[in-house]
Amino acid sequence: MPGTRTSLAAAAGALTLLCCAAAPASADQPPQHLAGPLISGGADGHQHEVFCPGMQHVQSGGYALSARSGTEFSEVPADVLENRPNSHATGWIVAVRKTTWQGRASGTDRREAGPADLRIHLVCTDDTMSHGA
Incomplete structure (x- = not known):
């Protein structure tokens, strides 16, 4: 039986190496911020x-939200119409309205309005998903 014990020891050693090598690949990654x-x-x-x-x-x-170069935000607060995960928890949905003002080059007090720039931020994870509301 010495050959059997050697085979079992070798198999157990190989299994231990395989488990240890596989552990980091299956470990959860920390959440990552995505802009x-x-x-x-x-x-x-x-x-x-x-x-x-x-x-x-x-x-x-x-x-x-950000204002483009040469513009400034209006004093009216932003209207947030939607700000939530999508129904499959794979992405984030935003619907927001914010006006910026830009003076005309003619030097008059007339201003032109336009929407502000938008950047969506996410924290993504490998953990179990939770469906959106």
């Missing part, structure tokens, strides 16, 4: 959506 692309004029009240990388789900999300 979507800058959507010029995206704060227009229409729905915009950004997705997590494949096989990941949304843990949380939100948005940031």
Whole structure:
């Protein structure tokens, strides 16, 4: 039986190496922050959506508004129409309206309004998904 014990020991050693080598690959990655692309004029009240990388789900999300060069935000607060995960928890949906003002080159007090720029932010995770509301 010495050959059998040696074979069992070798098999157990190989199985231990295989388990140890596989452990890091299956371990959950920490949540990652993802900033979507800058959507010029995206704060227009229409729905915009950004997705997590494949096989990941949304843990949380939100948005940031910015005014283009040469413009400033209006004093009216932003209208947030939607700010939530999508129904499959794979992306984040934002619909927000915020106006910026730009003075005319003629030097008059007339101003032209336009939507602010929008950037959607996500925190994506490998953890179990939770469906959107």
